[in-house]
Amino acid sequence: MQLPILYSYRRCPYAMRARMALHVSNIQVEIREISLRDKPTHMLQMSPKGTVPVLVLENGLVLEQSLDIMMWALQQHDPEGWLHANHEQTMQWITSNDGDFKQALDHYKYPERFLEQPQAVYRAQCEIFLQTLESALQAQPYLMGQQVSIADIAIFPFIRQFAAVDAAWFSQSPYVAVAQWLSAWVESTLFVSIMQKHPVYQS
Ligand SMILES: N[C@@H](CCC(=O)N[C@@H](CS)C(=O)NCC(=O)O)C(=O)O
Known part of the structure; x- marks a missing residue:
């Protein structure tokens, strides 16, 4: 089964917040840890701005802002109510x-x-x-x-x-x-x- 692909960098705080939202919403992804100095060609093709995190969905949709990834994940499943507040x-x-x-x-x-x-x-x-x-x-x-x-x-x-x-x-x-x-x-x-x-x- 093909999973969504998350281009990520372990120590990046934007990537951390995206990974946490994906984790709590129980969405399985293939994590591709990148080197910031040598970014994968596929990541740059999908998101030429070259920052992580980038989430590439199975349908080809690309989410290239950490907050968009968080919202996308939590809108599907928000078991801890992270979106409860105003x-x-x-x-x-x-x-x-x-x-x-x-x-x-x-x-x-x-x-x-x-x-x-x-x-x-x-x-x-x-x-x-x-x-x-x-x-x-x-x-x-x-x-x-x-x-x-x-x-x-x-x-x-x-x-x-x-x-x-x-x-x-x-x-x-x-x-x-x-x-x-x-x-x-x-x-x-x-x-x-x-x-x-x-x-x-x-x-
Ligand atoms: N607005 C972006 C910012 C992401 C960002 O700046 N990530 C940094 C790493 S923490 C990055 O990828 N920088 C590119 C580089 O250093 O080449 C988001 O929220 O996802």
Whole structure:
């Protein structure tokens, strides 16, 4: 039986969120782990923009944005109710993450590429978003309330990257609720399952 093909990169936070949605919705896919330096020809034919994740369905439909993959999977089967919450508010969280926060995170992660400002300035830019996360998570266990939503899943892989840039700093930072929320996700069966290693796909 031919399965949908997911071009993926294990450590990519966008690919992680797509893999988690596919996993929870119990959709079987063939995972093709790629090398970002040597992308498979078939992937580039299907999605010339060259980013992962890319999902190629059996009918030839191509989903080439991580959020589209998440929505497609969850619309078929959403056993944990990740889509339960108000769509607009959920998307506001994800838009803030994927926009200003992600940009600041890239600067914080690679300060040698962005010499205009010291790294601490980029970290402070990231903290604007961390503060909003902290306020929400001080009040409730998940970003959208008492129940997990697509916002938690779409965002935590990026907070994981933020925390890892300077783990010592993060561990003594005031983001206590964020740290608890993050470690629960990182230790979850879901995350551990989707972080299994796959050999690099050879086309
Ligand atoms: N908007 C895209 C972004 C995906 C993205 O930027 N992925 C990175 C890896 S984390 C990538 O493939 N970069 C291409 C490259 O490094 O060559 C999505 O949500 O899927």
